[in-house]
Amino acid sequence: xxxxxxxxxxxxxxxxxxxxxxxxxxxxxxxxxxxxxxxxxxxxxxxxxxxxxxxxxxxxxxxxxxxxxxxxxxxxxxxxxxxxxxxxxxxxxxxxxxxxxxxxxxxxxxxxxxxxxxxxxxxxxxxxxxxxxxxxxxxxxxxxxxxxxxxxxxxxxxxxxxxxxxxxxxxxxxxxxxxxxxxxxxxxxxxxxxxxxxxxxxxxxxxxxxxxxxxxxxxxxxxxxxxxxxxxxxxxxxxxxxxxxxxxxxxxxxxxxxxxxxxxxxxxxxxxx
Amino acid sequence: xxxxxxxxxxxxxxxxxxxxxxxxxxxxxxxxxxxxxxxxxxxxxxxxxxxxxxxxxxxxxxxxxxxxxxxxxxxxxxxxxxxxxxxxxxxxxxxxxxxxxxxxxxxxxxxxxxxxxxxxxxxxxxxxxxxxxxxxxxxxxxxxxxxxxxxxxxxxxxxxxxxxxxxxxxxxxxxxxxxxxxxxxxxxxxxxxxxxxxxxxxxxxxxxxxxxxxxxxxxxxxxxxxxxxxxxxxxxxxxxxxxxxxxxxxxxxxxxxxxxxxxxxxxxxxxxxxxxxxxxxxxxxxxxxxx
Numbered sequence: 001x002x003x004x005x006x007x008x009x010x011x012x013x014x015x016x017x018x019x020x021x022x023x024x025x026x027x028x029x030x031x032x033x034x035x036x037x038x039x040x041x042x043x044x045x046x047x048x049x050x051x052x053x054x055x056x057x058x059x060x061x062x063x064x065x066x067x068x069x070x071x072x073x074x075x076x077x078x079x080x081x082x083x084x085x086x087x088x089x090x091x092x093x094x095x096x097x098x099x100x101x102x103x104x105x106x107x108x109x110x111x112x113x114x115x116x117x118x119x120x121x122x123x124x125x126x127x128x129x130x131x132x133x134x135x136x137x138x139x140x141x142x143x144x145x146x147x148x149x150x151x152x153x154x155x156x157x158x159x160x161x162x163x164x165x166x167x168x169x170x171x172x173x174x175x176x177x178x179x180x181x182x183x184x185x186x187x188x189x190x191x192x193x194x195x196x197x198x199x200x201x202x203x204x205x206x207x208x209x210x211x212x213x214x215x216x217x218x219x220x221x222x223x224x225x226x227x228x229x230x231x232x233x234x235x236x237x238x239x240x241x242x243x244x245x246x247x248x249x250x251x252x253x254x255x256x257x258x259x260x261x262x263x264x265x266x267x268x269x270x271x272x273x
Numbered sequence: 274x275x276x277x278x279x280x281x282x283x284x285x286x287x288x289x290x291x292x293x294x295x296x297x298x299x300x301x302x303x304x305x306x307x308x309x310x311x312x313x314x315x316x317x318x319x320x321x322x323x324x325x326x327x328x329x330x331x332x333x334x335x336x337x338x339x340x341x342x343x344x345x346x347x348x349x350x351x352x353x354x355x356x357x358x359x360x361x362x363x364x365x366x367x368x369x370x371x372x373x374x375x376x377x378x379x380x381x382x383x384x385x386x387x388x389x390x391x392x393x394x395x396x397x398x399x400x401x402x403x404x405x406x407x408x409x410x411x412x413x414x415x416x417x418x419x420x421x422x423x424x425x426x427x428x429x430x431x432x433x434x435x436x437x438x439x440x441x442x443x444x445x446x447x448x449x450x451x452x453x454x455x456x457x458x459x460x461x462x463x464x465x466x467x468x469x470x471x472x473x474x475x476x477x478x479x480x481x482x483x484x485x486x487x488x489x490x491x492x493x494x495x496x497x498x499x500x501x502x503x504x505x506x507x508x509x510x511x512x513x514x515x516x517x518x519x520x521x522x523x524x525x526x527x528x529x530x531x532x533x534x535x536x537x538x539x540x541x542x543x544x545x546x547x548x549x550x551x552x553x554x555x556x557x558x559x560x561x562x563x564x
């Protein structure tokens with residue numbers, strides 16, 4: 001019985017913190033359903049008097065957000081597929097296939113983790129410009145092709161694959177690439193899902209690089225489109241909230257569906273450090 | 274195919290990509306920072322000249338750079354401890370034996386982390402509105418006068434810090450939560466037998482056992498906070514009166530608004546050096562604390 005007040009205290013505190021944390025997201029949904037102008041009244045309303053989808057209609061019919069939603073989907077999906085292709089192969093090689101110079105390359109890559117991506121940004125832009133890739137989706141994708149952090153995430157998981165298993169396959173006459181495809185990849189499925197979720201969310205939410213590379217509304221990703229829209233439509237809070245819903249809901253849904261994998265990757269990265 | 278050949282074959286594509294699209298540009302950035310690359314050079318590289326350390330010298334003489342540096346340090350020095358305190362506090366709550374529905378609370382508190390920073394910054398801009406924002410409305414109910422959060426140079430950075438803490442604390446919370454689960458339960462049982470209260474248990478057992486984890490998340494969070502950009506870009510445009518201009522914002526404007534790519538590269542390297550120094554300092558303090 002002594003525990004009773006403490007139980008109330010802990011759960012009460014959790015409820016309050018969770019309510020405060022979720023409130024901005026709740027208000028985004030509520031305001032996106034309000035008729036124009038309603039959120040700018042006093043006292044500030046928490047729920048639309050008459051819920052309407054007018055803001056969403058306006059966004060898709062006139063602001064071209066459907067196109068930008070498609071751009072974001074294409075970029076995040078391509079980034080995920082490319083990152084999986086490059087990083088999984090490399091991660092496995094660093095874990096299990098001793099090639100000449102492996103140790104040294106690995107040390108250089110660890111060292112590279114301290115260099116912020118922004119240092120490479122300016123010359124990378126010039127490089128894309130000379131290749132004619134500025135203002136293209138391919139240009140946005142370039143930095144997400146391969147990543148040191150992702151390679152180490154895969155390497156960490158691949159280290160747990162037992163050597164005996166690989167050696168048994170070799171004795172049976174399987175080639176190295178067959179072993180990678182048939183034995184290693186299935187065993188690494190959980191980390192592949194983790195990496196896929198990380199990359200997709202990262203590419204979807206990325207702002208600075210697409211902002212630099214893209215300069216044409218039709219090619220914008222959702223965050224860039226939203227930032228530009230918010231400058232033109234400062235007063236239209238309901239419209240902007242509908243834009244935020246369109247941007248945030250896909251990633252929130254993906255996260256909720258694959259939460260287990262996401263959290264595993266997050267703590268794996270931390271333990272490694 | 275031998276193992277070494279297969280290893281090379283599988284590692285090579287990623288390594289080539291990283292070499293071409295990361296290491297090469299980093300070296301190029303160093304070279305670029307020693308030139309006067311600007312709009313004219315962008316049109317015709319014949320205008321490009323080597324200027325030695327002039328960009329760095331000019332940067333150190335530019336009051337705007339010092340303003341941006343001060344703002345970034347303000348954001349980091351106030352924001353990171355605040356964010357870590359909230360992360361540890363909420364992790365302890367979720368970890369508590371008394372907590373119900375832990376998984377649900379963990380998900381709820383983590384949700385802002387996966388959201389798009391631009392989208393949620395737009396939400397907060399309206400929540401922080403002086404007249405119609407719900408934050409001032411709530412403060413009004415508690416008896417506070419309305420604050421012009423994003424229009425007053427004294428409050429713009431605190432508002433951005435509040436936003437950043439809300440957006441990010443869940444990330445470190447999950448890492449701290451995993452570390453809490455690794456602390457042996459018998460340590461607490463022994464402390465309880467010795468009559469230690471909850472507060473003492475937290476100070477004498479929980480915090481020391483979390484030491485290495487806290488050092489790790491602190492290093493990562495400081496590095497992340499040094500890269501402040503999207504928040505001021507969306508919420509304040511670096512204003513009012515440059516009070517939220519960050520180093521990365523300065524880099525962006527110098528490079529992609531004025532097309533002074535030489536000077537912008539110098540800013541990039543100064544940012545890199547700052548982050549490197551901050552990491553080294555924390556590792557040193559961490560070693561001292563452990564000794």
